[in-house]
Amino acid sequence: MSIFFDLLSAINNPNQQANVSQLQSIISSVQNLTANQGINNSQLQSIISIVGEQIRPALQQQQAIIGKGRLENLVSQVVTSGAGGSAFQSLFSPQLMQQIAETVTQKTGVNLSVVQSVIATITSTALSLLEMGAPQTGAWGTSNPLLNSFLDTDNDDDTDLGNVMKFANRFLNPASS
DSSP states (O other), X not given: OHXXXXXXXXXXXXXXXXXXXXXXXXXXXXXXXXXXXXOOXXXXXXXXXXXXXXXXXXXXXXXXXXXXXXXXXXXHHHHHHOTTSHHHHHHSOHHHHHHHHHHHHHHHOOOHHHHHHHHHHHHHHHHHHHHTTSBOTTOTTOOOHHHHHHTOTTOOSTTOHHHHHHHHHHHHOGGGO
16 A cells, blocks of 8 residues: 555655646546446456556566666656557557456456457556656656556565555545545
């Protein structure tokens, strides 16, 4: 759950890009996308957790190859251009996206064609969530602590993006939790 606290810290830090309306937009866009596909909130949380588990090693590998700063720039490009852009494809090959879709289907029981129709958008949305920790334009010498926390290599359970989305939803809608 520490990554959720990193998200809250980013929202409260004027040197980072995060704000509450941005978080609301991310949460509602992924909920609307999946609700239109018949995916309930429990399945959505599981899907986001699995996507996080699957993209984390890919991002760690990219960071090892190109470095932290270039990875942060690439993540920013993906967030700006969306799931169809070349930055997205340089991070996540079509084969990896297919593997993620199959893993999600196996673990959740959600139909593969439904998963395939939403997986790139959910992955891009996960990156948007992580990008919230990026420094504001002009805040030099700082990196993205939210992305760094997600890429933390101690393999504990504090980087579960499904839990982050669940707690973010509770944070935004305390009366409905």
